[in-house]
Amino acid sequence: MTDSSIPDMMAEARRGQWTDQQLAAKAVELAESILKQSNAGMRGKEKRQAQQMERMMNDPAGKAFTLALADRVFRPSSPARGAELFHYLLDGYGVPRYLSAADRFAMKMGGRFSAQFPGVVMPMITSQLRKESSNVILPAEDGKLRPHLRRRRKGGIRMNINQLGEAILGESEAHHRLQQVVDRLTDKDCDYISVKISAIFSQIHLVAFEETVKLIQERLRILYRAAITNAVTLPDGSRKPKFVNLDMEEYRDLHLTAEAFKRTLMEDEFMQLEAGIVLQAYLPDSWEEQMKLCAWAKERVEQGGARIKIRLVKGANLAMEKVEASMHGWAQAPYGTKAQVDANYKRMLHYGCMPDNARYVQFGVASHNLFDLCYAMLLREREGVRDQVEFEMLEGMANHQA
Template sequence: MHGDLAHRAVELADALLREARAQQTPDEHAQARKLARMMADPHGKELTIALADQAFRSRRPERIADQLAHLLERYGVPQYMDWWERVALLLGGAMAHYLPSLVVPPIVNRLRHETQNVILPGEEEDLRRYLAERRSAGLRLNLNQLGEAILGEGEAARRLDAYLALLARDDVEYISVKVSSVFSQIDLVAFRATVARVAERLRTLYRAAARHRYRHADGRVTPKFINLDMEEYRDLELTMAAFSEVLDEPEFLPLSAGIVLQAYLPDSHRAQRTLTEWARVRRARGGAPIKLRIVKGANLAMERIEAAVHGWPQAPYGTKPEVDANYKRMLEYGCRPEHAEAVHLGVASHNLFDIAYGLVLREARSVEPWV
């Protein structure tokens, strides 16, 4: 980082943090403290994630009761919870088998309350109300379908239908999709055949995005936006190939779409350069800009397991300073005006200093409309 920009980024991060704390409500402060405790409680975090997934997935109290007992036996009662929550969860786990219809609903409701800021309700009326409230507040939302890895083409078809249903809604502008969620038979040995099958699914989604337009609050009407998420390292080249090949087709030249790159992978900066060179050529042909969202990466545990099982080095960098340096390298490359015009940049990080650096860098490079 250039010295002046780094100094300005530190000052801006300090100002943002002070302002955020000044605006924080007592409830938000309590929630932040609880979240910090959860992050320091590995078993509690794993139980909460598993319980949220399984409690929201089933509508049968008996099934949820069975899973609650299993998860409590496996992980124990989370230490990050308040004492009365620990007691209630322990009693609920003991009583759920005997009175599931009485005990389970309060537990599920409490869990929904705890996660309401990050997990949206799937019920039609609640979801529509939430989206309307956020739109009236001037916020734009990116919706992502929760769910485990798919196991077959039937499940992939159902997930694809769920994405298409979201795109058809008049109150949804932007969705995120993983390639592995719409095609189950990924075979990297048969790379070209797999790219062709994935491309078929992407065409279906992109056609729906182009067909179902979104009306913004200011009256503008644009195609829906689809962002391709990245998860496993093995999917990087496949996702890039399917993304660029489909968007290179004449039918999709006018369509703007996005892709995510993870800075904890050493390959990501090379991938960024490749995508940028391709996008600039596509733009010169009259194509729309693409969007690149840069994240740190959230699949480290699985990548380590994958490496340990096969006896090879892990794909991500081994240290946080390396990840942070690569993130800033990608940010600097993406903020060059000749790149940002063709590849709009999304700066996604929990690190306030990264956000601040992105803000001062885009101002210094005069690329605010694209970053």
């Protein structure tokens, strides 16, 4: 397929005559074409990063080492403690095979000297790690983040900011994190943020469902008010509130998040606010929740309220859900196979692209699976919902494809 035939394919999809099977076959063709074109346009640095990522994915011990290092090395209270952790990981996993010869040598030297000179070696290791992850984790400091946000906006890409941080253990941390998100909303260069309820409220108890929902609502009101107060001025002079999206993490939070989201947005103060929520296709419950949210969104709009947005993802918490289930002897909350997850993703994709749902619920298709993205690109054309269905990808993961 050539570059110029992609618009032809979109036009053909818009004629609405393709069956789902034909759409799937065309999505494979489209994916091939996009892959070829995006690979051809890849810059040297992106190619090297992709190759390193590929080598890491084929090196299980190296991957485990890198994840553990990234997870722990930023946390220790002192360089000496960091050096201890670094040694512990090196002893357990060995120097990762996927690294280049020079990096393997540097890591071996780091291992040898970090115990003797932790104050010198550990900051070097931390800084190297920050450099390596800088394409996927942006620095939060204004001086570095702001120019990046402006560049992206110029390129027609809306940036959704997700403030990273460790697990929230108590209420003082929760308040601190809530304040960070509110501060981010006051930033004129940020108009879209994502936050999960477990990052802004520490006392989630499912046996006290009603009480927990009420307390989460208190936090949501603070965020939604900040979104309204810090509205952006559009080119036509009108004011548009900033966008707050509720991310999803653990299964236990799904119904709580959805309930607090719906109840808060039905309050007079927030009826005109557009806000979003994530649904994870790997949870069988998400499909039912999508139907409920669509029905509720329709009612809200009919009562004079604004639309909402649903972002569809597959779910990133599989390992933790497995551990949680095995600790209690429960069946795991997510589906047991990738094929089931992919099938549910398609089912939810179809539901979200139905014109009668897309009218009330803006739909965000979030994935890095090029086949799913291409299928969704063609489906939204076939269903005539191009303006209501958008695509979301993670910064730095596959920029050439995005």
